[in-house]
Amino acid sequence: MKMTVIGTGYLGATHAACMAYLGHEVLGVDSEIGKVEALNGSRAPFFEPGLDPLLHRHLGETLNFSDSYNEAANFANVHFLCVGTPQQDGNFSADISQLRDAVSKLVPLLRGHHTIIGKSTVPVGTAAELQKLADALCVPGSAIDIAWNPEFVREGFAVADTVRPSRIVVGQRPGSQAANIVREIYTTPLDSGMPFIVTDLATAELAKGASNAFLGTKISFANAMAEVCEAAGADVVQLTEIMGYDDRIGYKYLGSGLGFGGGCLPKDVRGFIARAGELGANDAYAFLREVDSINTRRRERMVTMITKMMGGTVLGGKIAILGCAFKPDTDDVRDSPALDVAGQLLMKGARVTLYDPQAMANARRxxxxxxxAHSAEEAVAGADLVVYATDWGEFHHLKPHALRDLVSTPIIIDGRNALDPWEWLSAGWTYKAMGRNF
Structure with missing residues (x-):
């Protein structure tokens, strides 16, 4: 099948490459010429494991990128919308102006019947709004059908999550044939028994936000338990391990520490909060506000711990932070807990040095x-305190005894509850973590 992908940021570039991998002819379209040039040069403008090899493999054959909406209109009758829906300045609501802009540019150029399939995470009701816009802009004799196929990809696993999704959801209007088109697009994963759910537009729009709101709730619950553990003298790591053995709960996303960040989860939770409030679902609004509040205060709690461990002030102290990205296996620093903590410490007069295997350029900007620093060892040299902020696999190979000789004072705060406390304690370090008592 021939298709276009409108928007070639993190979601769109990955989706375009993966659609080519599944055997389709794909044209990615973006108004930012820099993105288009990078992608046509087989370089993704961000780090995502496995994406560059797909670009190299399919570029120039079944995959190309352009800044021309005219080219998109003439290339295919199926168009995926993958543009950004960032949080609005000054409130929690999602900004869908890029979606409106894409529809406004594309639809007047279309001739015949076209299906536009949204993948971006949006407030419920967006598809209906875009359908009205498309109907108003559509030229006589043509027809535009807008459907929604929400994405459920995880940064660091986006390629696998796109070609082998956990489920495929299609929201469509009554009488629409969009689900049949999406079924054809995903023939390969569906042949392996992938769940395929056809629903109305509103349910499909809610699916991603609801999923992320639940994941945020689970993480924030673990972090609320960390606060209780600190007050009670208990161990949150063992507590969540005990909980995780119950298959009704599960261990995934029960990790406590600095909390969640990134360009999706916080934004989606806040967008869900905002839309719930607009719809008058006030109890849900209040509950999810507390989920977000718990997540935010983990960063404040980390700054408080650091300040206490440094004798009540960080002024003039040298602090090393291992990790800039919001999670491992990505260079994404949007709403990064590590960078948030670093910025707060800098404002309090600390000298802060960071190292991350992939996210340094974005963090500098x-x-x-x-x-x-260029390495973890360089970052911790002469440090009065070390913060373990992002759980990169590279950091698992750090040797506490060797690092002990590099620092000024051997104090480490494990912001991810990922280190072996006894290994660091036996090497002469003072080890601290949120929700644990060492």
């Missing part, structure tokens, strides 16, 4: 006043 976001926080140019911070210092950056």
């Amino acid at each position: 976001a926080y140019p006043a911070l210092s950056f």
Whole structure:
């Protein structure tokens, strides 16, 4: 099948490459010429494991990128919308202006029957709004059908999650044939027994936000338990392990620590909160506000712990932070807990040095006043305190005894509850973590 992918950011570039991998002819379209040039040069403008090999394999054959909506209109009758829906400035609501802009540019150029399939995470009701816009802009004799096929990809696993999704959801209007088109697109994963759910537009729009709101709730629950554990002298790691053995609960997303970040989960939770409030679902609104509040105060709690461990002030102290990305296996620093903590410490007068295997360039752009090292060893050299902020696999190989000789004071705060406390304690370190008592 021939198709276009409108928007070639993280979601769109990955989706376009994966659709080519599944055997389709794909044209990715973006108004930012820099993205288009990078992708046509087989370089993704972000780090995602497995994506560059797909670009190299399919580019120029079944995959190309362009900045031309005219080319998109003439290329195919199926169009995926993958543009950004960032959080609005000053409130929790999602900004869907890029979606409106894409529809406004594409639809007047279309001739015949076209299906536009949204993948971006949106407030419920967006598809109906875009359908009205498309109907108003559609030229006489043509027809536009807007459907929604929400994405459920995880950064660091986006390629696998796109070609082998956990489920495929299609929201469509009564009488629409969009589900049949999506079924044909995903023939390969569906042949392996993948769940395929056809529903109305509103349910499909809610699916991603509801999923992320639940995941955020689970993480924030674990972090609320960490606060209880600190007050009670208990161990949150063992507590969540005990809980996780119950298959009704499960261990995934029960990790406590600095909390969640990134360009999707916090935004989606907040967008869900905002839309619930607009719809008058006030009890849900209040509950999810507390989920977000718990997540935010983990960062404040980390700054408080650091300040206490440094004798009541961080002024003039040297602090090393291991990790800039919001999670491992990505260079995404949007709403990064690590960078948030680093920025707060910098404002309090600390000298902060960071190291991350992939996210340094993005972190420099976001926080140019911070210092950056070329390795974990360089970052901790002379440090009065070390913060373990992002759980990269590379950091699992750090040797506490060797690092002990590099720092000024051997204090480490494990912001991810990922280290072996006894290994660090036996190497002469003072080890601290949120929700644990060492």
